[in-house]
Amino acid sequence: MKPIYLDNNAxxxxxxxxxxAMLPYFHExxxxxxxxxxxxxxxxxxxxxxxxxxxxxxxxxxxxxxFTSCGTESxxxxxxxxxxxxxxxxxxxxxxxxxxxxxxxxAHLATQGYRLTELPVDGEGRLDMEHxxxxxxxxxxxxxxxxxNNETGVVFPVEKAAEIARERHILFHTDAVQAVGKIPIxxxxxxxxxxxxxxxxxxxxxxxGVLYLRKGTKFSxxxxxxxxxxxxxxxxxxxxxxxxxxxxxELAQKKMDIENTxxxxxxDRLEKSILEIIPNSKVNGDRxxxxxxxTNISFEFVEGEGILLLMDEYGICASSxxxxxxxxxxxxxxxxxxxxxxxxxxxxxxxxxxxxxxxEEIDFVIEKLPPIIDTLRSMSPYWKVSESRVxxxx
Numbered sequence: 001m002k003p004i005y006l007d008n009n010a011x012x013x014x015x016x017x018x019x020x021a022m023l024p025y026f027h028e029x030x031x032x033x034x035x036x037x038x039x040x041x042x043x044x045x046x047x048x049x050x051x052x053x054x055x056x057x058x059x060x061x062x063x064x065x066x067f068t069s070c071g072t073e074s075x076x077x078x079x080x081x082x083x084x085x086x087x088x089x090x091x092x093x094x095x096x097x098x099x100x101x102x103x104x105x106x107a108h109l110a111t112q113g114y115r116l117t118e119l120p121v122d123g124e125g126r127l128d129m130e131h132x133x134x135x136x137x138x139x140x141x142x143x144x145x146x147x148x149n150n151e152t153g154v155v156f157p158v159e160k161a162a163e164i165a166r167e168r169h170i171l172f173h174t175d176a177v178q179a180v181g182k183i184p185i186x187x188x189x190x191x192x193x194x195x196x197x198x199x200x201x202x203x204x205x206x207x208x209g210v211l212y213l214r215k216g217t218k219f220s221x222x223x224x225x226x227x228x229x230x231x232x233x234x235x236x237x238x239x240x241x242x243x244x245x246x247x248x249x250e251l252a253q254k255k256m257d258i259e260n261t262x263x264x265x266x267x268d269r270l271e272k273s274i275l276e277i278i279p280n281s282k283v284n285g286d287r288x289x290x291x292x293x294x295t296n297i298s299f300e301f302v303e304g305e306g307i308l309l310l311m312d313e314y315g316i317c318a319s320s321x322x323x324x325x326x327x328x329x330x331x332x333x334x335x336x337x338x339x340x341x342x343x344x345x346x347x348x349x350x351x352x353x354x355x356x357x358x359x360e361e362i363d364f365v366i367e368k369l370p371p372i373i374d375t376l377r378s379m380s381p382y383w384k385v386s387e388s389r390v391x392x393x394x
Contacts, residue, residue: 001315004361008201009150009178009294009352010319015203015251018244022205025240033237034228043239050246054210057249058195059186066211066229067242071177071198072101074211075144077222077233078173078194079105082142083114084220086171089141095119095127095156096337101196102144102175103333115139124286125154125338133164142171147179147195151334151350152285153294155183159190166191171217177201181252182259182291193217199241203354204248208241258355264292266362267353271295273366278373284340284348293353298335298344302376307349310372316365319350 005013031040033047051062058065068074079092079102094106096118103118110116117135119127127145136143143165148155162172173194179185181202187195195212199205213219213232225234275281280300299307304320311318331345340348351365 003315003317004364005317006351006353007317007319008354011200012203012354014205015248017251018204018247021247022240022244025243033239046243047237050242053246053249057253058212059188060212064212064215066213066232068209068211068233069207070209071196074196074209075101075175076105077211079142079144080222081220082171085218086141089139091115091137091139093117093135093140093143095145097121097149097334098146099150099175121337123339125149125152126286127156136168140170142173144173147174147176148291150178151332152296153291154285155289162191182293199245202248202252204245205241208238208245255355260292263353263355266357267293267295270362277370282344296348296350299347299373300344301380302347304347304349306376307372314368
């Protein structure tokens, strides 16, 4: 059974063009790009090309691109660098809905003597910009806010937030792992100092990422070793993956319109049909300002894990907004921060689409999901109580 893959915010398939571009650098063109001989030199030329391709996608200069192993490394490198560059400042500002790559690091730093402010969000997952302004102090070393939320797709006004930080002489970092390749980004027209991305979210392989570092921004390397990446990130370059990421960046730029038309239309049709057919279902997050490929829907009085297991029997792949699969009885920190009621938060499912999805796949999900919810609700005592109350009111 071929899977119907609607979990692209978790990871995405490697594009055929990317895989084809990578293959020669595993066996035929395996030279070390730092070597002085021409066999290695031709590899370095391709790394330079990949840097240009990433720069074109981000609206950045090639020299502002630092290749890393993943988005998590990029996030950690940015925050650690900001703190090292501003040793007299001990305050970090972030939000309550950040990815663990930022949130867990900041929580750890709070145990090391740093003061941490986690900005709240409203019921739609939006930041209060007035609250943000009040949170900034002369002691603030860095602001780190995600460009788009991985669970709900809600887009934060990071360009405005970066402008405000610049006015206060505060470094600004954004985790743009979910945003890059899905919405237009032109860093040259912003005040963003650092940006993180991860290759496997935009049809490149796992194990490759980028840290954008604005020219002139002070930087303290996270990985210290060789001279690679202009001394900003030690370690022999992951040549095949870097070249693959370059091709993926070029493809993302070409397919941006498809993301924001065809993919968005698929998402909207799936969402609209689910809300119309399945009672007591609700979209989580700001529907006006979000990624074109993402919808997070709660189904009251059922467990998200149960939905995933039954969908999996049909080959439908999605994610739960609940952390129960890791042994926790609490729903996701994102939905808790938004104040989603317990009975809805536990039954949340994130569908995240890509340019490789089809109308036929969406039709199949629309057909199979309603009876799955009906089956689970028939076993739920909470749903039976809810139905009884409705009947009594009638």
